[in-house]
Amino acid sequence: MRTHSAPPSHERSVEATPSHETRARRSPARVGQLKALQAGLDQSPRVRGLAHVGTSLNPRAPTSAQPIQRMEWRKKGDGLVAEDTGYTGPEPDPLSIPPGLVENDIWNDVTNHVYKGDTGLLRFHHQAEQPGDSLVPEELRTQFELLNKDPPIATTNAMKSYKLKLDGVFLSLGQWLEGQRDLGPVGPETQEAVDRLQRRIKSLRDHLVRHEGYPKLPAKEPERAQLAQGGAAARLYAHVTPATLTDDGTMEVPIIDSSKRVTAVEEGTVDSGEVVAPPPLETIDTHALTPADDGLAWWASAAMGLRQAAKTALRGKLLSLGVGTGRVPIGVKVKNDSAPQGEFIVLGHGAPIAHDKSPEQLGLRTPSDAAPEHRVSYPAFLSRLSAVQKDKGVSDPEVAQAMLRMVKSPGVDPGGVPDEVLPLLREMLVTWMVAEPARHRSVIFNSVLSLQEIANGTQTFAQMLPDKGRYPMAGKGTAKEGRLAEEHEEALLAGKNVTANSKVETRQKEQLKRTSTDGDLSSPLEQILHEQGIGGSRLRYLP
Numbered sequence: 001m002r003t004h005s006a007p008p009s010h011e012r013s014v015e016a017t018p019s020h021e022t023r024a025r026r027s028p029a030r031v032g033q034l035k036a037l038q039a040g041l042d043q044s045p046r047v048r049g050l051a052h053v054g055t056s057l058n059p060r061a062p063t064s065a066q067p068i069q070r071m072e073w074r075k076k077g078d079g080l081v082a083e084d085t086g087y088t089g090p091e092p093d094p095l096s097i098p099p100g101l102v103e104n105d106i107w108n109d110v111t112n113h114v115y116k117g118d119t120g121l122l123r124f125h126h127q128a129e130q131p132g133d134s135l136v137p138e139e140l141r142t143q144f145e146l147l148n149k150d151p152p153i154a155t156t157n158a159m160k161s162y163k164l165k166l167d168g169v170f171l172s173l174g175q176w177l178e179g180q181r182d183l184g185p186v187g188p189e190t191q192e193a194v195d196r197l198q199r200r201i202k203s204l205r206d207h208l209v210r211h212e213g214y215p216k217l218p219a220k221e222p223e224r225a226q227l228a229q230g231g232a233a234a235r236l237y238a239h240v241t242p243a244t245l246t247d248d249g250t251m252e253v254p255i256i257d258s259s260k261r262v263t264a265v266e267e268g269t270v271d272s273g274e275v276v277a278p279p280p281l282e283t284i285d286t287h288a289l290t291p292a293d294d295g296l297a298w299w300a301s302a303a304m305g306l307r308q309a310a311k312t313a314l315r316g317k318l319l320s321l322g323v324g325t326g327r328v329p330i331g332v333k334v335k336n337d338s339a340p341q342g343e344f345i346v347l348g349h350g351a352p353i354a355h356d357k358s359p360e361q362l363g364l365r366t367p368s369d370a371a372p373e374h375r376v377s378y379p380a381f382l383s384r385l386s387a388v389q390k391d392k393g394v395s396d397p398e399v400a401q402a403m404l405r406m407v408k409s410p411g412v413d414p415g416g417v418p419d420e421v422l423p424l425l426r427e428m429l430v431t432w433m434v435a436e437p438a439r440h441r442s443v444i445f446n447s448v449l450s451l452q453e454i455a456n457g458t459q460t461f462a463q464m465l466p467d468k469g470r471y472p473m474a475g476k477g478t479a480k481e482g483r484l485a486e487e488h489e490e491a492l493l494a495g496k497n498v499t500a501n502s503k504v505e506t507r508q509k510e511q512l513k514r515t516s517t518d519g520d521l522s523s524p525l526e527q528i529l530h531e532q533g534i535g536g537s538r539l540r541y542l543p
Contacts (some may be wrong), residue, residue, distance in 0.1 A: 015306040043444045048518065070110045074117065074538060078383040086535035094437025098126035102333040106210060113207050117218045117541035120210035124148050125200055132189040136197055137176060142171050142314040144197060147445075153208055161170025163205055187190050215495045217542075222500040223492060224542045225509035232525035233442035236300055241306025251318065256367060259358040271279035282355045282365070289330065291321075291410075293372040296532040298410050299429075300444060301436040303437035310342025310438070316355055317362050321434065323426040324406065324413040329353070330430065339485065344438070346431045348374040376427050378465045378473075384424050385461060392418045396461050400454035403429055407448060408532075440472040440482030442489060445525050446508055449515055478504050493507040519543055 072083040073092065078507040080091055086361065092109055101107060104117030107126075114123045125148055127218075133141070147166060147321070177194050180186050216226045255315060256279055289309070291301035297472040301323060310332050317332035333339070343363065347353060351366045351374035367375055375383065388394065394417055403425055405414035413422060432447035453459035467473060472482020481502040488498045500509075515524040522539035 016051070021405055023333055026198065037530075047492065064186075071106045071108075073109060075107070076102055076107045076540075077103075080107070080282055081538070082540045084535075085530065086539055098124075100124075108207075108210075111203060111207055113203070115210045119154070120214040120540075121151075121153055122204065122208050123150055125194075125204055125207075127200060130193070130196060132193040133196075135190045135193045136173070140169060140172055140176065141197070143172075148200075148204065151204075151208070159208060162208070166201050166205055170198055172283050173198055175202075195219045197434065213495065218492065220523075221513075222505060222509050223488075223498060225512050226485065226489050226498075226500040227492040227540045228512060228521040228525060229442040229445065229508055230493045231463060231522065231539050232445055232529065233489065236296065236444070236534055236541070237441060238303065238536065239302045240304055241292040242308050243289050243291040243301045244292045244320070245309060245449055247286075247288040247307070249286040250283050251286050252283055253316075253318075253364065254354045254460040255282050255357060256354045257357050258368065260362055279354075282316070286320075288317040289321045294410070295408050296377075296444070296448070297529070297534065299407065299433040299497055300437065300441070302434045303441065303444065306332075306344060306395070306434055306438040306449060307341075310344050311335070313342050318353065318364060321430055323410055323429065324422065326423060326426050328426050328430045330435065331364030336362065339479075341439075343479070344377050344435060346427060346435050349425060350374070350377050361394075374429065378467050378471075380429055381431075382462060382465050385421075388418070388421045388424065394421060394422065397455050397457055397520055399425065400451045400463070403457060404448070404451050405453070405465055407433065436472045436482065440486045440504065442486065443482065443504075443508070445528055446511055448528050449524055453511075453515065469503040472504055478502070481505075 038226045039042040053462045060212045075082040085346050098114055151162050152163050172195050227259050289305055291298045295406055313332050313334055315334055319330040320327040333343045333349055341416055346368055352370055353364055354367050356365050402414040402417045406429055437444040452463045460507055472479050481504045485505050488500050491498045512521045521542040526539045
């Protein structure tokens, strides 16, 4: 895009009465030639780059149109959308858009290369017809055009073979030009036509894949779903600052051993009815978990802060996370061989807390004889929610809508539901949006999708909450499978082969398929990022 200033008024008055010579230069044939030449110059990468630099150096210079940022564009419906989701400028000039784009194609408006949306492999290189193109033998132009249309480059060997064919046409062009020189002088138009075609061949060789290291498209749907989840997580967490631990303190909690069936915290009994002495006490650290940012990024910050706290725990910690006007306690266990990343558990508001030294627990927990309102588990959630709904007449969609408002504004009580239900909703959200993502970071999106499905009436809490090994939970749950799923996502983003068939991964795949409206597994995730104002490069199309 060129930037220019309007000529002074005296120059405009001269231009208003063109001379005979000027009118001759503006004959229809000559104007057509000049327009074609100008179009070719405008589309050259060098002119585009210089125009962009000029605009950035002098942004206040008057222009005939707003400069268009050089970038990649995706074909969507009848138009194009910028790959940079933060771009708010104009769309490109329709005359510069390559013809023949199909849905989800990616067009790079600097190189004029068009890539397949799913694989990222080259479809073709676009260049408008230039004056002098016909000076190159039709046979050589045809050979190039055949190579420039959906090249078969899906494998390493196919790509090598394709490059050899390009090299052959490049060499033939040079040989033909030398032969022409043997016959006599070669005009500048012919030289430029050959140079132009050779530049296109070199550009094809250098840009067969959209980006260096672009992950290959997995052959199977489960791995494509995990690649979508991993891409969304990478964009969300790229700028997330982990929550910090503040308000340092200590407290004493009783020590119990659930393997010996001692359940009372203060002064209980064993099965025989014999009264036992009060349990010994242990000192633990206490902290407030203080996230950064707001909305979804706030919850992601809390999850990463909890992950860091668990990795560095030298003794038991009790964290508290403020959600709205309440605080949810989270017990952090000491690292051990079975949990080298550390482990943690969400506790209930005001629940009794003990340090359980049973080998199966080994950390802070709520004793099993605690009152039902203090229990935090999926069965307890369903039971407590059912009781509150029956008592207060609150529907599943109303509860889910309130929770979605809490996701967007975690520092504010949502309204629209009775105050009595808020502690339960906070504990559910901290489980779904903090504890589980601390083990498997991309599951934070599935938590939001679950709430959206319940809010619009297509699912219920009863359908969502049964675990059945589908959630990255602690204890006898699937924390290990959740952490492995995150490793799979990172491997797929690095172009490696994995098999994603755990229950955790299967649930994620099924939900993406269920909530996608356009056959793109990334679409539901992109929508969440858009609604939360989290910009970046648009998620890859993954069918």
